[in-house]
Amino acid sequence: AQRVTQPEKLLSVFKGAPVELKCNYSYSGSPELFWYVQYSRQRLQLLLRHISRESIKGFTADLNKGETSFHLKKPFAQEEDSAMYYCALSLVQGAQKLVFGQGTRLTINP
């Protein structure tokens, strides 16, 4: 069965420190992965997607098929990065279904 696991419910780092939010997936097909973010009092929104190979707000994520991981990284955390982060796996089965992880709440301490 398809599954996305985010092992850390809470993650706290100091401003300026590197941050890594872990995401592991289970899927027999070719995965398409996303990171979604929800800032305080804002709606859930797309942060970045694996196929774009982009860097958004200093965040990057590399798909590692050998380790079935899609960890989100940023070299220097900023206070405005505090938010809830969800990793999601796309299943194209007639429609683009997303399987979400449980989410990680990231807190950046000043």
Next chain:
Amino acid sequence: DGGITQSPKYLFRKEGQNVTLSCEQNLNHDAMYWYRQDPGQGLRLIYYSQIVNDFQKGDIAEGYSVSREKKESFPLTVTSAQKNPTAFYLCASSFGTGVGQPQHFGDGTRLSIL
């Protein structure tokens, strides 16, 4: 602020009552989705629709029903058969159904039982 509008923001249901959550989008998106979010859990798919007059069950469709009579609208009814309806409900839409199409989310509706 356009995009996806969910209403109401808060909803209370009595035992044995059906309630309907509204979701409207002005993004001209073909696909629409309903998710349920419980504390400490990720989002779980309830129903989705690729086009008007067509919809499919997601992973947790029991106790819910939907309709898609207009492209812009995808209301979700929580029926009395749903024994644990207290949750946060999110509606989303996407331009197409191809891989890599991002989903756009509404602000959500929080449903509670009286």
